[in-house]
Amino acid sequence: MTSSALVWFRRDLRCDDHAALYHALRRHARVFCAFVFDTDILDALPARHDRRVEFIHASVLALDAGLKALAAESGAPGGGLIVRHGVATECIVALARSLGVNEVLVNRDYEPAAIARDRQVKRALDEAGIVFSDYKDQVLLDRNEVLNGQGLPYSVFTPYKRAWLQQLDAFQLRPYPVARHARHLAAVPDADTAGAMPSLADIGFERTNLAELPLPAGMAGAQTLLQDFLPRMAAYGVARDYPARKGVSYLSTHLRFGTISIRRLAAQAHEQARQGSEGAQIWLSELAWRDFYFMILWHHPRVVEASFRPEYDQVQWDEAPELWDAWIGARTGYPLVDAAMRQLHQSGYMHNRLRMVVASFLTKDLGIDWRRGERHFAEHLNDYDLAANNGGWQWAASTGCDAQPWFRIFNPITQSQKFDPDGRFIRRYVPELARVPDRHIHFPAAMKPLELQACGLQLGQDYPLPVVDHALARARTLMRFEGLKK
Known part of the structure; x- marks a missing residue:
């Protein structure tokens, strides 16, 4: 038979x-x-x-x-x-x-x-x-394939990455030769060929603006993006933090839905890294982060709703409905945060540096539970992946797998000055600030009345005033976490 x-x-x-x-x-x-x-x-x-x-x-x-x-x-x-x-x-x-x-x-x-x-x-x-x-x-290595000296899963990324890289050999990177055995593919039964592939409307959904985005679908779309990224991989370490630059691979959605093989991507990075490319080494580390978060989720499924560090479930987050509405409505008065949120809602994409900035802002400046932000991202990100999204949000909130202490708090103004120095990204998504000079684009609230008048900007009307003072919010966050020790 x-x-x-x-x-x-x-x-x-x-x-x-x-x-x-x-x-x-x-x-x-x-x-x-x-x-x-x-x-x-x-x-x-x-x-x-x-x-x-x-x-x-x-x-x-x-x-x-x-x-x-x-x-x-x-x-x-x-x-x-x-x-x-x-x-x-x-x-x-x-x-x-x-x-x-x-x-x-x-x-x-x-x-x-x-x-x-x-x-x-x-x-x-x-x-x-x-x-x-x-x-x-x-993933490249999963479940119990990367364990520490005691036979336990790692809880901090850096030692995990060292062990991960040591185990990443030619076998792990070798592609499966599907075409060699494709003669065994069976024809679709007649009962199924009679019914056409369901349309988007047939499954109850409407078209979006996906066709207008630089996100081609399917295997061919993934290959197009990969070929575009390969010549840029060497510069990844420098360019990846600047949202106005074409510095990242834009392959995350394809990785999420498996239209491209993680083995092929890692093999490309591994080869360039072997030849001395620092950018390829850093990009390979990003793939390690991905495996790490999958491993954490598999070993600790409670992180879906609870803090990886149980003691941080005691953090008293604020409800703050007006602040929450300002965050999701891109009306915080901090241009880089607002630009990032508009990028998310308009395209389903958010640059990785900005994900860290807006997550830190929600949890550390506004004092709102990371789980609410995680769920908002889950609704809007094209590349939404539970493991990575949960891991990233817990990292930003200091409740997760992180060797750094909870008093790491991103300053949204200095982050903007460093990673969008001329305001190119901000002006793209917050056009009402187009005439604001570079030196003020990161925090218009610091402008004097005559400067505001010169660029035709009325704060509180054309663009919101800051919803919080960062220095005061930072002090509140320090007290919020320090209180856990008492």
Whole structure:
């Protein structure tokens, strides 16, 4: 009897260097591929116009085409993607049963809800006599692969990174040769080819401004961004902190949805780093940060709602509804913070330096719980990833994995002066400050009446006055955290 398998695509929307697909093709004579627009996830989203859903939809279309092309090149009879719209746990089990497969293969997910979902699917498949297998694919080293001398997970990044780099060998960076076994791709059943791929409207969503953004979807979009970044990687260490410069890779959304392989990216960085590129070494460290936060989430799922350091759950955050509204409304009176929030809401993207600045501002200047900011980012970021988003917010709030003490507080004015010195980024997103001189663009509230008049700016009307005094807010934060020791 010929064995068959079903590969369930989730956050791995590519058909090259794909762990689960490779193992399925290597072990089985017929391999079906499926994706589910999961209503458990989609119905929980707060809006029907979501750039991430549109990005996923476009990437699923590209994956379907890629699988068909891969099959054609290998002489396989069909290829392609079976697509469902419904509750994933039900759809996948029903599909596996109807196809009569021996095994369902997936790439591993580390979020608590996804782990619970996969356990539910595994139980149902076990009852049907179908094997469920998962593989490491979205990270380089996961779970217990990087442990300290006591056999425990690291809680501080720097020693983790040293151990991570020591284990990052050629085997970890080697791509899975999917094309070598693509002849085993099975044709999409006639019952599925009869129904066209669902449109965005079919799954209940509207188009956004995604097409206007420099974020091409799918595997080809990822390759376009990678080829653009490779010549710039050497300068990454210097350019990455300046939001007005083209200094970062812009690949985070593609990493989030797996339209590009983490192994290929790390191999590129590793090779340039081996040749002495400092920028490549720093970018490789960013990939280590990503693995680190996945490891933390897997070992400590409580961080989704609680502080990594339990003692900081005692911090008394403020409700401050007016301050919260000013932060989400980009009306804080601190131009770099407001520009960053406008960038987020207009594009679904925020530069990494600015993520640290606005998170520090919310928690340390406004005294508002990091969890509220984390949830706001979760609603708006194209590249939202629970592990990295949670880790970043807890880092900024000083409740998480950080060797630095809680009295690290970003000054939004000096951050602006250092990383947007001529105000290019601010003027792009806060055009009402376009005529403000460079020396005042970072904090217009310090301008004298005649200076304000000269550039036609009326504070409190054209642009808000600061909602807090940074020096006083900093003092409050120090008292807030120092009180925990008493």
